Amino acid sequence: MSTPTRRDAVENRAGILSAATAAIGHDPRASIDTIARRAGLSRRALYGHFDDRNAIVREVIAAGAARFNAIADEIDDADSRVALARLASELWREAAHVQAAAALALDDAHLAETSAALAPLRRRIVAIVRRGQDAGELRTDLPAPTLARLLEETGRMVVARVDAGSSTARSIAVCAVLGIAGLSWTEARALLEQHPDLEAQ
Amino acid sequence: MSTPTRRDAVENRAGILSAATAAIGHDPRASIDTIARRAGLSRRALYGHFDDRNAIVREVIAAGAARFNAIADEIDDADSRVALARLASELWREAAHVQAAAALALDDAHLAETSAALAPLRRRIVAIVRRGQDAGELRTDLPAPTLARLLEETGRMVVARVDAGSSTARSIAVCAVLGIAGLSWTEARALLEQHPDLEAQ
DNA sequence: ATTAACTTGCACACTAGCGTGCACTTTCGG
DNA sequence: CCGAAAGTGCACGCTAGTGTGCAAGTTAAT
Numbered sequence: 235m236s237t238p239t240r241r242d243a244v245e246n247r248a249g250i251l252s253a254a255t256a257a258i259g260h261d262p263r264a265s266i267d268t269i270a271r272r273a274g275l276s277r278r279a280l281y282g283h284f285d286d287r288n289a290i291v292r293e294v295i296a297a298g299a300a301r302f303n304a305i306a307d308e309i310d311d312a313d314s315r316v317a318l319a320r321l322a323s324e325l326w327r328e329a330a331h332v333q334a335a336a337a338l339a340l341d342d343a344h345l346a347e348t349s350a351a352l353a354p355l356r357r358r359i360v361a362i363v364r365r366g367q368d369a370g371e372l373r374t375d376l377p378a379p380t381l382a383r384l385l386e387e388t389g390r391m392v393v394a395r396v397d398a399g400s401s402t403a404r405s406i407a408v409c410a411v412l413g414i415a416g417l418s419w420t421e422a423r424a425l426l427e428q429h430p431d432l433e434a435q
Numbered sequence: 436m437s438t439p440t441r442r443d444a445v446e447n448r449a450g451i452l453s454a455a456t457a458a459i460g461h462d463p464r465a466s467i468d469t470i471a472r473r474a475g476l477s478r479r480a481l482y483g484h485f486d487d488r489n490a491i492v493r494e495v496i497a498a499g500a501a502r503f504n505a506i507a508d509e510i511d512d513a514d515s516r517v518a519l520a521r522l523a524s525e526l527w528r529e530a531a532h533v534q535a536a537a538a539l540a541l542d543d544a545h546l547a548e549t550s551a552a553l554a555p556l557r558r559r560i561v562a563i564v565r566r567g568q569d570a571g572e573l574r575t576d577l578p579a580p581t582l583a584r585l586l587e588e589t590g591r592m593v594v595a596r597v598d599a600g601s602s603t604a605r606s607i608a609v610c611a612v613l614g615i616a617g618l619s620w621t622e623a624r625a626l627l628e629q630h631p632d633l634e635a636q
Numbered sequence: 637a638t639t640a641a642c643t644t645g646c647a648c649a650c651t652a653g654c655g656t657g658c659a660c661t662t663t664c665g666g
Numbered sequence: 667c668c669g670a671a672a673g674t675g676c677a678c679g680c681t682a683g684t685g686t687g688c689a690a691g692t693t694a695a696t
Contacts, residue, residue: 240664240671261543265653279673281655340541342462373620376607384597384611391592396585406577410585410615419574419617441641441694466683480643482685 247283249273251297254290259333262341266290291344298331299351306358314366315417315425316432321359322389322411323432326404329393336390359386366415373416381415388414405433448484450474452498455491460534463542467491492545499532500552507559515567516618516626517633522560523590523612524633527605530594537591560587567616574617582616589615606634 238244253273257264266287270277284290305324311317325332339348349356360382366372373381392407400406405426412422426432454474458465467488471478485491506525512518526533540549550557561583567573574582593608601607606627613623627633 238671242664243672246672266655267653276674277654278656278675282672285655287654375610375620375624380607384593384607387592387596388589388611391588392585395588406581406585409576410589413614413617414611416614416620418619418622419576421619423576443694444642447642467685468683477644478684479645479686483642486685488684 243283246273246275246279250275250280250283250290251293255294255297255330255334258291258294259330259337262337262344291338292347294331294334295338295344295348295351298328298335299355301328301331302335302352303354306355309358309362314362314369314371315412315415316429317362318359318366318385318411318415319408319425319429319432321362322408323404325389326393326407329398332389332393333398336394339390356382356386363415384414385411408432444484447474447476447480451476451481451484451491452494456495456498456531456535459492459495460531460538463538463545492539493548495532495535496539496545496549496552499529499536500556502529502532503536503553504555507556510559510563515563515570515572516613516616517630518563519560519567519586519612519616520609520626520630520633522563523609524605526590527594527608530599533590533594534599537595540591557583557587564616585615586612609633 238247250269250273254264254269257269257272266280267277269290270280273280280290284293302325305328306321308324309317309321311320335348335352338344339352360378363372363378363382363385367374367378367381376384388410389407392403392410396403396406408426409419409422412425413419417425451470451474455465455470458470458473467481468478470491471481474481481491485494503526506529507522509525510518510522512521536549536553539545540553561579564573564579564583564586568575568579568582577585589611590608593604593611597604597607609627610620610623613626614620618626
């Protein structure tokens with residue numbers, strides 16, 4: 235299990251993970267064979283890179299979590315509404331990983347693992363919500379953990395169920411999050427106009 | 436296959452469908468055995484009532500669709516915001532069927548069938564949205580079909596992912612729908628106060 | 637009480653997926 | 667060019683689930 239020396243092996247390993255991310259995003263129970271074919275390899279070859287189907291899933295989760303948590307760390311807007319909007323917008327850039335994580339989070343078998351890996355992101359959302367409620371920027375009719383959960387599920391829902399190819403998809407995601415957070419649609423639009431970077435590609 | 440004469444057979448058939456609705460709501464791929472045990476019968480007995488696992492699923496879908504479409508027919512509020520809120524609130528009463536339908540709608544294998552069965556409900560939502568946008572009651576930054584879809588997915592998300600046992604769950608569902616529809620949280624609260632029946636048990 | 641309807645338990649064949657062993661071929665790196 | 671690393675294809679045993687046949691038991695309706 236020492237560091238692989240051959241270039242093609244390294245590329246193939248990455249290809250498997252990329253294929254797995256895509257396949258799992260489409261169906262959390264995607265078979266080894268499906269993943270292998272998508273990566274242009276035989277089913278048998280995957281067992282040279284990973285012990286197990288679970289090992290692949292674990293790496294997919296870890297890769298996604300690393301990206302998400304990095305994004306969450308970058309957010310530093312003073313206004314919680316802008317922070318939430320930026321979070322949604324930035325996560326959109328990682329759509330493939332978000333879809334995989336979202337699909338896995340709905341799958342009982344890997345629920346524990348995904349929720350552990352996404353804990354930092356969740357903590358961040360709760361913190362933003364708390365701050366926003368205290369500042370009167372977000373709705374206060376729901377307790378912070380409930381609202382945070384609802385926002386997370388909303389993001390998951392939009393990513394999983396709205397055509398990611400659509401040019402307005404990102405804007406829909408941001409608007410949905412802001413709507414759940416308590417803003418009226420005109421307030422949400424005004425916020426987007428003040429921060430054009432949120433809708434930028 | 437003539438009309439069954441025995442009382443227990445009729446009861447058992449209903450019990451199977453009820454068990455299937457619950458089991459499928461929890462996991463759309465619930466096995467025949469899981470459903471049978473939940474209904475207090477042996478796996479073998481189910482094949483006396485239904486040809487097939489698909490036959491069970493089809494009946495679950497049909498039963499849910501019948502209830503949903505009946506509810507959609509009853510809604511006649513002039514204000515589209517109230518109509519949407521009432522729709523969410525009424526559907527909550529059929530939580531078990533909604534959960535099953537929501538789970539099946541996420542399952543590729545039965546997607547076509549569920550979407551066909553829910554077509555009347557969907558048409559109704561689109562009609563309400565169109566009317567609401569024309570009247571300036573709902574957001575106009577999204578095309579009616581997109582907003583209708585988003586509202587439907589929001590309802591699905593809340594039913595599937597929020598603890599249905601919670602006493603405030605119904606109110607959360609209604610608020611989420613209104614938030615996506617474009618209302619601010621204070622507007623949504625005001626609407627709920629004017630129509631206390633929307634939150635009633 | 638009798639009978640037909642219903643249920644049960646078991647065995648069976650079938651499918652899909654997983655993980656492994658092994659012989660063989662391809663291909664990268666020195 | 668050579669050798670080791672990587673990939674292929676196939677067979678195998680395993681699990682979990684489906685749908686069927688059949689003999690035997692149980693129970694509702696007349």
